[in-house]
Every structure is written in structure tokens, then in C-alpha cells.
Amino acid sequence: MAETIHPSPTATTPTAKRVPQYRSRNPLSATLAFQKQPLQFLGSLAKEYGDIVQFPLLNMQIVMLNHPDYIKRVLIDNISNYDKDVFIYKMLHTVMGEGLITSSGEKWRKRRRLMQPAFHRQRIEKLVDLINDITRGTIETWEEKTVRNETIYVKEEMLKITLKMVSMALMNIDASDAAQDFGRAFQTSNEVLAAFARMPFPPLSFPTPSHRRLRQAIQQMDVISYTVMRERRERQEDTGDLLSMMLASVDEETGEGLSDQELRDEIQTIFIAGHETSANALSWVWYLLSQHPDVEAKLHEEVDRVLGGRVPTMEDLSKLVYTRMVIDETMRLYPTVWQLMRRTINDDVIDGYYIPAGSIVFWSNYELHRHPAIWEDAERFDPERFAPEQVAKRPRHYFMPFSGGQRICIGNNFALMEMQVMLSLVAQNYRLVSLSDQPVEPKTALALVPSTDLPMKLVKR
Numbered sequence: 001m002a003e004t005i006h007p008s009p010t011a012t013t014p015t016a017k018r019v020p021q022y023r024s025r026n027p028l029s030a031t032l033a034f035q036k037q038p039l040q041f042l043g044s045l046a047k048e049y050g051d052i053v054q055f056p057l058l059n060m061q062i063v064m065l066n067h068p069d070y071i072k073r074v075l076i077d078n079i080s081n082y083d084k085d086v087f088i089y090k091m092l093h094t095v096m097g098e099g100l101i102t103s104s105g106e107k108w109r110k111r112r113r114l115m116q117p118a119f120h121r122q123r124i125e126k127l128v129d130l131i132n133d134i135t136r137g138t139i140e141t142w143e144e145k146t147v148r149n150e151t152i153y154v155k156e157e158m159l160k161i162t163l164k165m166v167s168m169a170l171m172n173i174d175a176s177d178a179a180q181d182f183g184r185a186f187q188t189s190n191e192v193l194a195a196f197a198r199m200p201f202p203p204l205s206f207p208t209p210s211h212r213r214l215r216q217a218i219q220q221m222d223v224i225s226y227t228v229m230r231e232r233r234e235r236q237e238d239t240g241d242l243l244s245m246m247l248a249s250v251d252e253e254t255g256e257g258l259s260d261q262e263l264r265d266e267i268q269t270i271f272i273a274g275h276e277t278s279a280n281a282l283s284w285v286w287y288l289l290s291q292h293p294d295v296e297a298k299l300h301e302e303v304d305r306v307l308g309g310r311v312p313t314m315e316d317l318s319k320l321v322y323t324r325m326v327i328d329e330t331m332r333l334y335p336t337v338w339q340l341m342r343r344t345i346n347d348d349v350i351d352g353y354y355i356p357a358g359s360i361v362f363w364s365n366y367e368l369h370r371h372p373a374i375w376e377d378a379e380r381f382d383p384e385r386f387a388p389e390q391v392a393k394r395p396r397h398y399f400m401p402f403s404g405g406q407r408i409c410i411g412n413n414f415a416l417m418e419m420q421v422m423l424s425l426v427a428q429n430y431r432l433v434s435l436s437d438q439p440v441e442p443k444t445a446l447a448l449v450p451s452t453d454l455p456m457k458l459v460k461r
């Protein structure tokens with residue numbers, strides 16, 4: 001029989017069930033396990049409790065949802081009942097301010113409306129040539145390395161290339177030194193924040209050595225964002241990109257443009273959200289290809305057949321079906337955004353479970369993408385799962401590496417385009433062969449990153 005729950009079911013939810021509670025004699029065991037090995041801990045919860053469970057994390061109670069239908073309720077069906085007033089977004093606020101990821105309500109809505117046109121399909125189509133050029137530039141730097149038989153570190157290479165792509169394509173910033181400096185400062189802030197996300201104590205305002213490093217890194221990123229902004233304001237030219245749109249925008253009610261602080265927050269958000277995510281996804285792709293020669297061979301066959309030695313055009317992308325299948329299957333196994341959370345505004349009932357107002361609901365794409373009722377033999381890397389006829393059989397919300405609903409990733413089409421172009425163009429020219437026997441495991445920083453730098457050798461095809 002359904003138990004009643006704390007605080008107590010509301011009049012509208014008289015029959016709601018209590019969310020199963022994590023059981024342990026040690027009140028700190030969940031916190032310690034989450035801090036030490038979050039993926040293993042979440043996996044054990046899913047195994048033991050199924051699709052929903054509540055566990056304590058420090059002084060918070062977290063409701064872990066582990067079925068895509070539950071996530072659909074939060075992101076789509078009852079979206080107005082969930083906001084981002086949760087510690088992880090407050091933490092990101094220290095770096096991104098109130099940018100598109102961290103803002104909510106009317107502020108978010110207006111900003112999203114303003115930025116959305118920069119990501120329309122027609123605009124993205126125009127960026128294919130630029131993405132090709134940037135990839136070719138990288139391939140040229142690799143020519144010499146190949147001759148000298150030098151090792152490349154794939155993680156670093158992917159971060160460099162995606163940072164260039166996002167800064168040149170969306171903000172028309174010549175991505176030389178400034179972007180690389182931004183990348184370095186971002187890595188520092190990333191390390192500190194990842195540690196804080198696992199153990200949010202002491203508060204970031206407390207001046208520990210690592211929190212001081214974070215402050216410094218934020219200052220360095222600020223200097224770069226403000227310089228970019230000042231230069232573009234002075235030049236007063238409309239280059240038709242995202243930054244131009246933001247600089248020219250005027251609030252319909254107040255007639256005012258975005259303030260320096262608001263622009264800084266958005267530039268920082270785009271720099272950060274727009275490069276590390278795609279870089280990690282691509283790093284995982286190269287790693288998985290190096291471990292699965294059969295998949296690699298099939299990819300080469302497609303790239304050679306469709307492109308015939310040319311660089312890809314927008315029309316080619318729809319024909320590079322297997323290339324896209326490899327990307328999707330990689331994001332299933334290693335979703336770079338591996339944890340998401342929301343706060344429940346008013347009481348809700350999810351599949352009969354009572355979720356009181358103020359609950360923190362949490363889900364991990366890493367776990368969801370391994371749900372045994374949805375993905376057979378889930379640990380196996382098998383791009384065929386994403387063959388068009390297989391995709392057609394699954395509800396769309398069963399696979400949401402870019403999240404879903406109104407707050408779906410604004411850069412999803414851009415990311416898919418850049419990854420498909422980059423992957424096909426590099427695969428046309430090179431094989432990336434792993435140089436290490438060290439096992440590569442997923443590491444939970446803010447994003448899900450490979451545990452090694454992925455040293456590889458370039459072999460010309």
C-alpha cells in the first residue's frame with residue numbers, strides 16, 4: 001500500500017506515494033560516496049531503488065529521477081513548476097553571472113528571444129565554410145607533427161579547436177591569444193568549481209587557496225570579455241554574428257541596450273558553454289574510434305564515399321548518416337553534461353510520487369543513457385542504435401544529451417554541425433591511434449571528461 005509522506009500529501013495529491021528513501025546507518029555515507037565516485041554511487045542507487053530515490057547530500061535532500069518520462073515531466077510537461085534556484089547554478093553564477101544558462105523567468109525569456117536568431121539553421125549553414133577552414137588549419141599544424149612522429153594530446157587539441165570555432169563563428173573574435181588565455185583561465189575555474197560541486201563547503205566566498213585561484217581566473221576571463229566588448233563597441237560594425245546582435249539589441253519597454261555587465265555575462269556563458277562541451281564530446285569520439293576499428297572502418301567508408309576527397313558542405317551533412325550515428329552513440333555513453341537539476345516550485349506528483357515544493361530534483365544523463373529497460377547491453381559502444389529506423393522507434397525524450405523543452409541547449413545545432421564537419425574532415429585525412437594502454441575512465445568534472453589526456457599518434461590515411 002502507498003505510504004503517506006513528509007511533510008504530508010496535499011489535498012490535490014491524497015494518494016501520492018512517498019519517494020523511496022536512501023537507507024544507511026551512516027548519515028554521511030551518501031555524501032561521501034557521491035563525493036568520491038559519483039557515477040558509481042548513482043549507478044548503485046539506480047540498481048537498488050529503480051527510477052526514483054531520495055538521498056541526503058550534506059544538508060540537502062536530493063530526489064534523483066532516473067526515467068526519461070520523469071525528466072520529460074520536469075523539462076516539458078510541467079516546466080513552469082521547475083526553476084534553476086539550485087546550488088549548482090548559484091555556483092556557476094560566480095563565473096557566468098546572469099547569463100542564459102543561469103538566469104530564469106522574464107530575464108531569461110527576453111535574452112533567449114534575443115539570442116535565438118543567431119542559431120537559426122540559415123545562419124548555421126553560413127558557418128560551415130568557417131568551421132571547415134578552422135579544421136583545415138588544425139590539420140595543417142598536424143602535418144608537421146605527423147612527419148616528426150609527434151604525440152598529440154587529443155583533449156587539449158579538441159579544446160583549442162572548439163574554442164576557436166565558438167569565438168570566431170559566434171563572436172567574430174580572432175581566436176588567437178585572447179581565446180587561448182581565456183581557455184586556460186577557464187580550466188582553472190573549472191577545476192575549482194568541479195571540486196566545489198562535489199563538496200560545496202566551505203562557501204566560495206571563504207578565501208581558501210583554491211577559492212583565491214578561482215577569483216584570479218574569473219578576473220582574467222573578465223579582462224578578456226570586457227576587451228572583446230570594448231573593441232566591438234568602438235568598431236561599431238555589424239558582422240551579423242551573435243555578439244553584434246547582442247550589442248545592437250534594445251529592450252522594447254525601456255529602450256535600453258544590454259549593460260556591460262549583462263554583455264560580459266553572455267560572452268562568458270557562450271565562451272564556456274560553447275567550447276568545453278563539444279571538445280569533450282569530440283575527445284570521446286576519437287577515443288572510442290581508436291578502440292573500435294570496425295566502427296572506424298565504416299566511418300571511413302562513408303566519409304570517402306560521400307565526400308570523395310572534398311570538404312563537407314551543408315548538404316553533405318545530411319548524407320553523413322553514420323558519422324552522426326557515431327556522434328550520438330558517443331554522447332549516449334559519455335554525455336558531457338552528465339548532471340542536471342531543478343527546484344520544484346509547487347508540489348508535484350511524478351508517476352504517482354509526491355514531490356513537495358522546494359525539492360531538488362536531480363538526474364544524470366550518464367545513468368539515464370544506461371537505463372536497462374531502454375538500452376540493451378548499454379555499456380556496449382554500438383552506433384547502430386542510432387540508425388534512423390532505430391531512432392524512429394524511440395520516443396524523442398529517451399535521448400536528450402542537449403536537454404529538452406524550452407531550455408534545450410541553444411547551441412545544439414551549431415554543436416552537431418561543428419562536430420560532424422570536424423569529424424568527417426579529420427577522418428578523411430587521418431587515423432588517431434591511441435598510444436596508451438592506460439584505461440580511460442569517465443571523470444566527473446563539471447563536464448564528463450576522459451581521465452587521461454588521450455595521447456595519440458596521427459597516421460595519415
Ligand code: HEM
Binds near residue numbers: 269402409410414
Ligand atoms: C556537445 C555539445 C553540447 C552539449 C552536450 C550541450 C548540452 C547542454 C545542456 C544539457 C544544456 C542544458 C543545461 C541546463 O539545463 O542547465 C545546455 C544549455 C545551454 N547550452 Fe549547450 N551543449 C553543447 C554545446 C553548446 C554550444 C556549442 C553552445 C554555444 C555556442 C552552447 C550554449 C548553451 C547555452 C547558452 C545554454 C543555456 C540555454 C538556456 O537555458 O536557454 N552549448 N547545453
